[in-house]
Amino acid sequence: MSIALLVVVGFALVAVGAGVTFMIASAVPQSMLQRAQDHGRFAGLAAEDQNGGSGKRVDAGRPHLGNQAINAI
Template sequence: MSIAMLIVFGIALVATGVSVTFMIASAVPQPMLQRAQEHGRFAGLAADDQNGGSGKQVSAGRPNLGNQAINAI
């Protein structure tokens, strides 16, 4: 197989990936997009979610890990 054929195959593979990604993104319903815009990108995607987000609040700071020793060999 020549290098030109590999380049054409690579471009075709990337184009296929782009088109599939576009089709998946186009299939997302508008209400879900609006809710994601208002509440964050994972809001309402849990199976048991009724009225609000599905996760718990995470602090932006460093987590409190307490006193820990690093054992290195």
């Protein structure tokens, strides 16, 4: 195979991937898009979500900082 053919095949694969991605994104229902717009990235993760959300309540007074190491000299 020549380099030119490899370049053309590469561009064709990228174009097919972009087209399939567009078709998948076009198939998403409008209600899901509206919910994503209203709630942002973490939609459905709230503990009080009626649709079976899997998130946990977090105490707003004390943020969860995870495991911490003490850095001392």
